[in-house]
Amino acid sequence: MSEKHYVSAAPFDPQSAERLDPAQEKYYLASRRRLIWWKLKRHKLAVWCGFILLLMYGSTLISEWIAPYYYQTRYSDQIYTPPQKLHLFHKGEFVGPFVYGNKFNLNMDTLKREYVPDLNRVEKIRFFCKGDPYKFWNWLPSEFHLFCPAEGKTMFLFGTDRLGRDMFSRIIYGARISLLIGLGGIAVSLFLGLLLGGLAGYYGGWIDSVIQRITEIIRSFPELPLWMALSAILPVTWSPLLVFFGITVILALLDWTGLARSVRSKLLALREEDYCTAARLMGAQPGRIISKHLLPGFSSHIIASATLSIPGMILGETALSFLGLGLRPPITSWGVLLNEAQNINVVALYPWLILPVVPVIVIILAFNFFGDGLRDAADPYK
């Protein structure tokens, strides 16, 4: 064959026209996941909030160790103790973390219990110690705590409630339920949202319109009254654990609509993309198209919107339990703790009983900022 046109024998070099420097090359070759991570890392606030979330969720794994007391231990002679301050120095001398012991006095005029710190009683905190017995994750009996009060003494960093139970320990234990209900709720809601949103987006037509109408109607209900109505349905005879699952499902039942909407709109948009048409023309099956081409395209968005809807559920549980319609003792969540602070006298006399609201606010803010950062990072090619 005669040499009609010239073919270079040298191996093909895609960078011959424009050479990439190593940093650029790293960027162009990075996987999608890596790009999202790089973009998220630039959002300082989101990273910090993610760290806080990790800490809080991590703490629920070892609640029993962190809490100095078991959450149901009562000190009947120490009810409504105000929070004790943590000190490091006694009379200008460093002694390590300690609290001053309380002097108790019943005011005979107002019948109010008064606790005054006694500046002579230095009660040093012990670390890695044996204290209240408990069952680790309701299973392994143990007495180990990260820190406990001085031998034979008490220490209530956040005060005690009307039965003399340590608020700090109760808040630590409450985190487990409050945080878990957010995750459980989002799992159910994600399942419903992906299923129904996916059906609507992939099939379109009448299935789409029916699902659309259903979501519109559910969205037009004010959430909380409907949650109240649904949780009033849960029979009184149910065990607290069953009620916990019931509430989780109820929270999710009204929440999936937002996720379904975003799944649907993303699916509708991505279905028309050129790469999707290309895959179809090359004979890819629907299953492959969905899992290989569509799902990676919107999973990051779905994770971001799921993150943003967890705080609503945590707040919902808190409100329901506060009203007495949600979880029932002995299951302890932040909402159940706030149930004690139902009237204005509590705010006036025992303001430390509203302390459980602090972790609620922190976790909601953290989820919001982290979710915002995640949403910005979800589309790293922008």
Added chain:
Amino acid sequence: MIHYVIKRILMMIPTLLVISFIVFVIIQLPPGDYLETYIAELESQGESVDPDKIAYLRKEYGLDQPFMLQYFNWVKGFASGNFGYSFEFDLPVNEVVGDKIWLTILVSVVTIMFTWLIAFPIGIYSATHQYSWGDYGLSLVGFIGLATPNFLLALIMLYLANRWFGTSIGGLMDPQFLDQPWTWAKLKSVLEHLWIPVIVIGTSGTAGMIRRIRANLLDELDKQYVLTGKAKGLAPGKLLRKYPLRMAMNFFIADIGSLLPSIISGAEVTAIVLSLPTTGPMLLTALQSQDMYLAGTFLMFLASLTVIGMLVSDLLLAWLDPRIRLQGEVVQ
């Protein structure tokens, strides 16, 4: 326009019907009915229960009828303003409800006004001064408002209002005006009490609205026509007022639809904590005692309020934006 309005109003009817059905299913779901609760209560007090009387009551209230028939009877009554019978109060529901519904509407409308008054200027400021200290500060305040549970804010505000201003605790008016006809003095008392629930309920909605106004206005500010206006020497204030602000108004109006459910939700819990004479506290007790028609009427009313709110927002949008009017649907 007329065509669109009629179409939109007609679309509301099936929605309301479906909602009424869901509400009825929910209030019917708990095992047993009010009479069973009632019998248990009497028995716990050691009183004997006459089975004939119970059978009579059951027939009288229609509790022995099949589910669908009960539902149709209930819905049929709506047209003539008959919402069923409250077992707990032994009165027709409309008499129990009284002016609670109007007070709920009053609190909600004033809260929406408050939300707009606060959110609109702050949203515009945050968007035009993006990444300034003011923007960060206001966003933070907004976020904290979003994250604090309404009921707790209500408790704290109640305490502070009582301590600093001596406003009587709870309620929407001073006690002597309860069940009195409306007078100027009563109105004044209501206005004095109204600000606490309005602020408490408004905070969470305001925060969300500020963020949405900011985001939408920022999108508009990035567009070419703003740059063109600037290049042609339009004064910044006039430029903002004339173009991007009007575009962002669309989202602002459309937002009523999402604002209303959240305001009504917030209003219910807040009302329970503040013991406002609105639907909140009574809904809670009705749900707890299975007073089904009363609870159902409240749920139905709250849902209708949001449906009507969305209708108003759609009509306003259509009036504001010719694209929607002509194409007959909301452009997203």
